Each structure stands twice: as C-alpha cells, then as structure tokens.
Amino acid sequence: MGIVKRQILDVPNDRLVGTDKMFGRMMSMDIEKMPAKFQSAFDKTKDASYKRFHMTGIVESFEIESNDGDRVKLKSGIILESKLMAEIFRQSIELVMIVVSLSGYEDLDEAESNMFLKLFLDSWGTAFIECGNKWVEQTIAMDLEGRNMYCTNSFSPGQGEIPIEMQALLFQVLKPEEIGVTINDRYMMHPKKTVSGIFGIQAIKDDNGIRPCDLCEKRTFCPTAYA
DSSP, X not given: OOSSOOEEEEEOGGGOSSHHHHHHHHHTOOGGGOOHHHHHHHHHHHXXXXXXOEEEEEEEEEEEEEEOSSEEEETTSOEEEOHHHHHHTTTOSEEEEEEEEEESHHHHHHHOOOHHHHHHHHHHHHHHHHHHHHHHXXXXXXXXXXXXXXXXXXXXXXXXXXXXXXXXXXXXXXXXXXXXXXEXXXXXXXXXXXXXXXEEEESSOOTTOOOGGGGXXXXXXXXXXXX
C-alpha cells in the first residue's frame, strides 16, 4: 500500500487561491483595472463559472522498486521510460499520480453563442482547473509534511522530454475513469478541462528542484508560467 491512499477529492471553489488572478493572466487583463467595456462579460461569466463549475480529483501513490537513471520501475511492475523523470525522482521513494477534472464547462460553452463570452468562459475554465489542481497538490503536500515527508514538483505527460505516451500508463495505474475521465488514442483527456500529473515523495525537502516551466520553451510568454 502506498503512503497516499487512493482517494477522491471534491475541490471547493470557494477555497481556491488566485482564480481571478489566473483568469486575468489568461486574458492578458488587469482585473483590478477592468475596462468598462469588459465588466459585464467578466461579471456574467464569473458568476456562471462559480455556480456551475465543479472539480474532482483522484490521487494515489505507488512504491518505487528501482531507479537506474534511465527509467523508474514501480513495485506494481509499471515502468516509466524517461531519463528526465528518473533524474527528477532520483530521491523519491514513491510516485503520486493525480488527475483533476472540471465538469460544467462544456455545458456552459455549448449553451453560449456569443464568441466573446465563450472566450471568457474558456479562460475561466483554465483558471479553475489550474488553481484546483494546485489545491489538490498542496493538500497532499501539507498532509505529507505533517509526517515529515516532502513532494517534488508535479509533471505531466507531454511536458518537455516526458513522453505523452506516459499518459496511458498513468491511466492504467490510476484508473481515473472512476471520476468520469477518459482518454482517446491521441492521449487527449475528456472532459476538456482536465489535468494529470506525477510527483515524487521523498524524505528530503528540495526547494531548488526542477519545475515544470523549466522544461518548456514557451515559458517566456505563457500566461500560466511559474504562476
């Protein structure tokens, strides 16, 4: 049994930190100085998003059997073929796998015919799922710190040199279908606003560990970089 037992978490919208600010980053907009012409669209889509969006996360950790510098092998027999992940998780004793999904976005998007409002809704969806995923990760990290264990940063299949095909392994192990998340033959997840990730559990806290944005060439202009 892993340190982090399998669990499904309901993500509370009212306890998320930075959702409005993340929306502003996505829209390249200063929400503290909202242009009057955008205020109505902002208020309408924000209200709808907070009322209709709901996020659910599923997490579980798995013991590492070996890490030879080229791949990470779990005791379950799953092998993660990635030198980068072997480096990131070189001090880890277990890997936590996580999927967080937002429901309600597709219904709002389908019902909205105004392209301008659809753009706002899309940015709200991204803001919610980014902040919701962070809430789940921080909830797990706080629990582990209470037991003198620490987390690495979280990495997703397809980031940098991490193969997108690893998404299939994550699904095989974590089985997020339990919370309604599916994957197609191109490793894309449904619902659209869903994120997956893997992070390590280790005995030593490393404040200078590799961050996901360090791997991305788009970090200089990405609105969510280092957020």
